[in-house]
Amino acid sequence: MLDDAGLQALREAARLSPDNLPLRQHLAGQLLAKGYLGEAEAEYRAALVLAPKDAGIMAGLAEAFVRQSAYGAALAALEPLLASPGYPPKVGVLAARALLGEGDTARAGYRYHEAVSRDPSVGDADLAARLSAPPTPTYGTTPPPAPPAPPASPYGASAPSGQSYAAPVPPTGPAYATPAPTPVDGATAEVERSKLNFADVAGMEAVKESLRVKLLLPIQQPDLFAAYGKRAGGGVLLYGPPGAGKTHLARAAAGELGASFVNVGLADILDMYIGSSERNLRATFELARRNRPCVLFFDEVDALAARRSDMRQAHTRQLVNQFLAELDGVDQNANEGVLVLAATNAPWYVDVAFRRPGRLDQPVFVPPPDPAARAAILRLLCRDKPLAEMDFDAVARVTDHFVGADLKGVVDRAVEVKLQQSISAGRPIPLSTPDLLAAAQSVRPTAVREWMATARNYVMHSNDSGAWDELLPWVKAKW
Structure with a gap:
C-alpha cells in the first residue's frame, strides 16, 4: 500500500490512461527511486508491453531486479542491451552489479571497467571497492596468504571465481567422504546425502550391476580403470514405465558410492526469462562439480532435452544446446567425478545428440518388476x-x-x-x-500397459537405428 500521496495520484492517472507510456515510465521511475521495488517492477513490466525495445524501460526493470537480489532475472533483462554495440555505460554498471551478485567477479570487473572507461561519471565507489577486494597480486611482489584450502577431494573441486586454492593432496586410498556441500550462486537445487543403497532396491539386479560397472566402479577403483584410460564420471539414461523406481535407483546409486546427490527438478532450471534457464543449468552443473564425487540426477529429462527438430522457438533449442555443452564440459576432465543420471518415461522424445558417446550414451531400461x-x-x-x-x-x-x-x-x-x-x-x-x-x-496397476503399448509402436515401427532393441523381448510379450 503506497503511503505517498503523489505516487497515489500518479498511479490513479496511469490507471485511467493505461496506454500513456511516458506517464507509466515516470511512475515506475518514481516508485523505484522511493524504494517500492515490487510496484516498480510491475509498472516497468506494463511499460515494456507498450514499448518492448525501449532501452530505458529494460534498464529500469533490471535495476528493480538487482535491488531485489534477483540477479539472474536482471541479467536476462539486460541481455538484449548488452548485445548491442555502444550500449549506455550505466547499463554496463548495472550488469556488473548483477554479475557480482551471481558470484562472477571476473565478468563483473570487465563490465564495470569498460563502462567507466567510456563515462567516468557512472562510477560507483562501493561497487569498485567490492570488485577490487581481495587485491590481485602483481609479479615481483609478495602475494597475500592464500585462503584456506577446502577439504581434500579425490577430484580437486574447482575454486570459486577470484580465488586460487592450493591443489589438494591426492588421496592414498578410495576415501570418498565428501566435504560439506559447496553452494553456487544461481543454483536452486540442493546437495543431499542419500541414506539409501542398493540393498534398499528390491530386484533389478541386472540394472544395478549395469550401474555398478558404468558409474560406481570407476570411482571405487580408480587405479584399475585409469590403466585402461577410463575416467570416473559419465552419463546414463534410465528409462521405463512410470513408477518403476528410476528415482529410487538414482538415490541408491549415490548412497552406494557415498557421494553427494543433487536431484534437479524442472523448477530448478526452467525460467520465464530468455537466457535464465541456460544460466540455471550451468549453475547446477557447477554445483555438482564443486561437490564431487556427485550424482547429478535429472528427472523427466525429456522436458529439458527434447528433440530440437520438434521445437519452434530458438530459445528452447538453446537450452538443449547448453545441456549438451555442459555434458561435454569445458575440457575433458571438467566432469570427472560427476555422474549424470537422467530418467524419462519417453526416451524417444530425447534429442538424438544426447546419445553421442560421452554424454547420455548408455541407456538402461528399468523394467516392470517380475x-x-x-x-x-x-x-x-x-x-x-x-x-x-x-x-x-x-x-x-x-x-x-x-x-x-x-x-x-x-x-x-x-x-x-x-x-x-x-x-x-x-x-x-x-x-x-x-x-x-x-x-x-482394490488397486489397479497404473500405466504399464499403456506405456508398453506406446513402446511397442516405437520399437516395431520407428527403430531403424536399433536404439530400442533392448525392449523387443518386453513388447513382444503379452501386456
Missing part, C-alpha cells in the same frame, strides 16, 4: 511394520503388471484398514497376507 522382484519390494515396504506370518510370494502372484509405486499403494491401503482395526481394538494388530491380498484387489 514376481520375485515384486515379492522383494513388498518385503522392503513392510519391514518396519508389525507383521504376522506373511506369504509375499502369494501377493506377488496376484499383482501382475504392478510397479513399485503400485505396490506401495497396496501396502498403504492395507495399513489404513489395519490402523482402523487397531484403533478399535486399542492395540496394534499385525498385517497379514489376507490384508495385502484384499488391498491388491
Whole structure:
C-alpha cells in the first residue's frame, strides 16, 4: 500500500490512461527511486508491453531486479542491451552489479571497467571497492596468504571465481567422504546425502550391476580403470514405465558410492526469462562439480532435452544446446567425478545428440518388476511394520503388471484398514497376507500397459537405428 500521496495520484492517472507510456515510465521511475521495488517492477513490466525495445524501460526493470537480489532475472533483462554495440555505460554498471551478485567477479570487473572507461561519471565507489577486494597480486611482489584450502577431494573441486586454492593432496586410498556441500550462486537445487543403497532396491539386479560397472566402479577403483584410460564420471539414461523406481535407483546409486546427490527438478532450471534457464543449468552443473564425487540426477529429462527438430522457438533449442555443452564440459576432465543420471518415461522424445558417446550414451531400461522382484519390494515396504506370518510370494502372484509405486499403494491401503482395526481394538494388530491380498484387489496397476503399448509402436515401427532393441523381448510379450 503506497503511503505517498503523489505516487497515489500518479498511479490513479496511469490507471485511467493505461496506454500513456511516458506517464507509466515516470511512475515506475518514481516508485523505484522511493524504494517500492515490487510496484516498480510491475509498472516497468506494463511499460515494456507498450514499448518492448525501449532501452530505458529494460534498464529500469533490471535495476528493480538487482535491488531485489534477483540477479539472474536482471541479467536476462539486460541481455538484449548488452548485445548491442555502444550500449549506455550505466547499463554496463548495472550488469556488473548483477554479475557480482551471481558470484562472477571476473565478468563483473570487465563490465564495470569498460563502462567507466567510456563515462567516468557512472562510477560507483562501493561497487569498485567490492570488485577490487581481495587485491590481485602483481609479479615481483609478495602475494597475500592464500585462503584456506577446502577439504581434500579425490577430484580437486574447482575454486570459486577470484580465488586460487592450493591443489589438494591426492588421496592414498578410495576415501570418498565428501566435504560439506559447496553452494553456487544461481543454483536452486540442493546437495543431499542419500541414506539409501542398493540393498534398499528390491530386484533389478541386472540394472544395478549395469550401474555398478558404468558409474560406481570407476570411482571405487580408480587405479584399475585409469590403466585402461577410463575416467570416473559419465552419463546414463534410465528409462521405463512410470513408477518403476528410476528415482529410487538414482538415490541408491549415490548412497552406494557415498557421494553427494543433487536431484534437479524442472523448477530448478526452467525460467520465464530468455537466457535464465541456460544460466540455471550451468549453475547446477557447477554445483555438482564443486561437490564431487556427485550424482547429478535429472528427472523427466525429456522436458529439458527434447528433440530440437520438434521445437519452434530458438530459445528452447538453446537450452538443449547448453545441456549438451555442459555434458561435454569445458575440457575433458571438467566432469570427472560427476555422474549424470537422467530418467524419462519417453526416451524417444530425447534429442538424438544426447546419445553421442560421452554424454547420455548408455541407456538402461528399468523394467516392470517380475514376481520375485515384486515379492522383494513388498518385503522392503513392510519391514518396519508389525507383521504376522506373511506369504509375499502369494501377493506377488496376484499383482501382475504392478510397479513399485503400485505396490506401495497396496501396502498403504492395507495399513489404513489395519490402523482402523487397531484403533478399535486399542492395540496394534499385525498385517497379514489376507490384508495385502484384499488391498491388491482394490488397486489397479497404473500405466504399464499403456506405456508398453506406446513402446511397442516405437520399437516395431520407428527403430531403424536399433536404439530400442533392448525392449523387443518386453513388447513382444503379452501386456
